[in-house]
Amino acid sequence: MAGKRIVSIGECMIEMSGGEDRTYRLGYAGDTLNTAWYLRALLGKGWDVDYVTALGKDRYSDDIRGFLKDNHIGTDHIGTIPERRPGLYMIHQDKGDRHFTYWRDQSAAKLLADDKSALQKAVEGASLVYFSGITLAILAPKARGRLLEAIVKARDNGAKIAFDTNLRPALWSSPRVMASVLTAAASLCDIVLPTHTDEAPLFGDKSVDDTADRYLELGVEEVVVKDGAKEALIATASERVRISPKPAEKVVDATGAGDSFNGGYLSARLNGKSIREAAEEAHRVAGVVIGHKGALVEPKFLK
Numbered sequence: 001m002a003g004k005r006i007v008s009i010g011e012c013m014i015e016m017s018g019g020e021d022r023t024y025r026l027g028y029a030g031d032t033l034n035t036a037w038y039l040r041a042l043l044g045k046g047w048d049v050d051y052v053t054a055l056g057k058d059r060y061s062d063d064i065r066g067f068l069k070d071n072h073i074g075t076d077h078i079g080t081i082p083e084r085r086p087g088l089y090m091i092h093q094d095k096g097d098r099h100f101t102y103w104r105d106q107s108a109a110k111l112l113a114d115d116k117s118a119l120q121k122a123v124e125g126a127s128l129v130y131f132s133g134i135t136l137a138i139l140a141p142k143a144r145g146r147l148l149e150a151i152v153k154a155r156d157n158g159a160k161i162a163f164d165t166n167l168r169p170a171l172w173s174s175p176r177v178m179a180s181v182l183t184a185a186a187s188l189c190d191i192v193l194p195t196h197t198d199e200a201p202l203f204g205d206k207s208v209d210d211t212a213d214r215y216l217e218l219g220v221e222e223v224v225v226k227d228g229a230k231e232a233l234i235a236t237a238s239e240r241v242r243i244s245p246k247p248a249e250k251v252v253d254a255t256g257a258g259d260s261f262n263g264g265y266l267s268a269r270l271n272g273k274s275i276r277e278a279a280e281e282a283h284r285v286a287g288v289v290i291g292h293k294g295a296l297v298e299p300k301f302l303k
């Protein structure tokens, strides 16, 4: 593995959470940023965590840059698209689950992979590159190709590649395109972190083992199958470990549960923990996050 540097790639949006009495809290979030945030909070000082995206020149783009810097997340490889702004999403709770409404069709982040050399530079020297199905969903087909090319290059240079398929049907032109792009991307990765309940209807998986097998057959080394409040399955070619979460004290907002699970899991693995220990840490972190509104929970609550 190269140095102690993590690069997470994707879209950070303006997040409106809460909404009771039509009162919202403004935050900044997006699946890959959320995982970067938890990696930053959980890894020691010896690690650099960089976020790669594109923002505009408006006050919210500037505020996002400041917010990331204040929280020790690197911004040096964030591109600037002057005529674009960040996307926005609102969270609402319904029937015990969180739902998102997006305003992101024209966001700056959709152009994050337009500059091929900047992208390749951004992942240089990374020990871990992290991206998601949402990162791919927001890009035009050619830009997806550029992103995957940069990722393959980073892998050839010693980076581990971690990928959460993070299905968001609303962001894709069709379920068929979503399934084929996600499968192709997963085949380039070392660690894949899917969510069984999201994947089952698309791929016909009957169990978490089916979900794991599908990715192992593609050549993925470590598959981390999340299944909400049920046990997670961590599968490699030689081992299968099932870990249940502790019952949640309170569920306020499940936004970011999977992303924080990934942050907990990957930080533990990067610190040399076993897959079992990593899954326990992942459940612990996600258990804290669902007790708070919005995707990002202050590091002090994670101790």
Ligand SMILES: O=C(O)C(=O)C[C@H](O)[C@H](O)CO
Pocket: 029, 030, 031, 032, 034, 089, 100, 134, 168, 255, 256, 257, 258, 259, 295
């Ligand atoms: O849905 C998205 O695109 C987001 O990134 C919003 C949320 O922060 C994320 O989905 C939570 O997992």
